Amino acid sequence: MRYADAAHAWEDSARPVAARSRVLMLRDLGEGALDAIESFALGSGAYRFSLDLHHMGGALARRATTPSAVGHFPSTVFALHTVLHLDPAQDVSAGIRAQDALLDALAPWAEQKTSPGFLTGMDVTEECVRAAYGPSREALLALKAAYDPGDMFRFALPLAPASQP
Structure with missing residues (x-):
């Protein structure tokens, strides 16, 4: 499939x-993980979900040759992205519970932190x-204190200025 056609496969709006x-x-x-994913996919009912399982190919298992904020995940092989598409006209509480149940079912194979x-x-x-940045967090906080003491550059992942705990 051409990348330009990916939106049609995912029914992106x-x-x-x-x-x-x-x-x-x-x-x-491991045994049972794919069964949990299949059971979820077959039982999602009236809710629209996207499941995207990426084989990381060892990309996160290799140590970076240059300093990086991404971290090192020596045992990560897959990343599972789950998206519940929310319909304002629908009570989505059961869909949220189903999504959470899938993640709970996969906990035996999951990492304790993420990128x-x-x-x-x-x-x-x-x-x-804090867990995602791991040991890189202190170096990132020092850089932020030196180059952005006023916290002008903020983004979705809160990296508190060095003056904050």
Whole structure:
């Protein structure tokens, strides 16, 4: 499939839509993991979900040859992106519970942290952000203090200025 046709496969909207996205980094797809994904896909019912399973090919397992904020994930093999498409006219609480249940079912194969680039929505908590940056966080805070003491450059992942804990 040509990349230009990918939107048709995913039924991407030409307009912005509300969605709840969760990402789980997985060490493997051991016995039962694919069954959990298949059961979720077959039982999602009236809710529109997108599931995207990426084989990371060891990209996050290799140590960076230059300093990086991405981190090192020696055992991560897959990244599973789950997106619940929210319909304002529909009660989505059951869809949210289904999405959470899938992530809970995959917990035995999941990493305890994720890459900063995979944090979205409700996963952008101080605890998750600290874990995602890992040991790189202190160096990033020092750079931010030196080059952005006024916190002018902010983004979705809160990296508090060095003056804050």
